[in-house]
Amino acid sequence: MRLRLLPAAAFLLAWCAPAFAADAAATAWWVWPLALFAVSFALGIVAVLAGVGGGVLFVPMIAGFFPFHLDFVRGAGLLLALSGSLAAAPALLRIGMANLRLAMPFALVGSLTSIVGALAGLALPTAIVQTALGTTILAIAALMWRSKRSEYPEVAQPDRLSALLGLRGVFHDPATGRTAEWRVHRSPAGLAAFAGIGFLAGMFGLGAGWANVPVLNLLLGVPLKVAVATSGLMLSIIDTSAAWVYVHRGAVLPMLTVPSIVGVMLGAGIGARLLRTARAAVIRRFVIALLAAAGLRALMKGLGIWP
């Protein structure tokens, strides 16, 4: 019950924020980092329970309902996604769930295009980026609603590139006791997909777990748990390059960034503990609704319907 109240409280807080935002300059400065911390904390909980990164929820929610300019929200979103993925990756690497060899070629392409995306995002007019962000978030919500997952995809034949790179492995799942070989197919299509993912991550300051996992799992044929863990590792690489562009362009404000990072990381810790007892399907539906609302708000803000 308490678990359900936390995200609901965050949502309410975010919904009330425009009332403060209308006269943001008159509101005491300390209200904003505290509100950011509270909302980020709740987002951290639901993000873990719904199996998405914090960035994809953070950017549209904060850009839609707080007074900060989109440039600073995207800078904070990238650093938040980066911090979370950096913190989680070592454990996933050590238990063999994340695969460095699998991540390297795709993350290389993604990190290159994330720089281009960040440069484009900071060069384009805010209304265009806001509209594109709203459209992208609505598409992500639809993707999450319809997406299927495959625990152990069937890969009949690895393609030539993946064979050359040796993209295969042996995965032991301690939960089921099952040990399975995996290999990769359609890697050229995977490289193209990660080029697009990197661009969007850089442009909107989103973590890209929502796209990494389906591409690794459904397109490339990687077992689901390896895909989820490797996605986190890839995020830490892809977001690093884009984050530097935001730092150099002065789009990182510590007053926004640090409370958000601390809030999401503490929330994610609580979320991980609740993972065993939470009703993941319900939380996932709640997150999809949250994304749809935030995407709609971003779209209306970008189109000037609800500034």
Added chain:
Amino acid sequence: MAVKPRDPQEAKPDRVAEQQEAYAAWLTAGTRLGLALLVATFLAYVLGVPAPHVPIEHLPRLWTLPAHEFRSATGAPSGWGWVALLGKGDYLTYPGIAVLGLTSLACFVRVAAALAARGERLFAAIALAQTAVILLAASGLVSGGH
């Protein structure tokens, strides 16, 4: 999907795991250092020790501006210009951000060396290329902030 006992495929994953272990160790160290620096310096910033470049109470009317207008309005630096302002509370937090942004770079340098030593030239080249991409972004050459 074939399900087999682990032994026949052990050799390859174990070799990778060794590099993964090194990568994970460097990642752990960099992330802990970066986050600790970030939180400690942020506390100093909000306590006003040392005084910030942009007064905190002015932020609510400035953070609604696009980044380039914020820089014009406050004289905030771009690129690595923040290094000259490390004595100011707001820019004191930047080393923590820089450590987080350079952690993956350090990991890839370490992994590239390990892969080269093993004769895995292709993956050593990929690791070096990744190092170059992060260096390019961090240098500010592409974002006009060098």
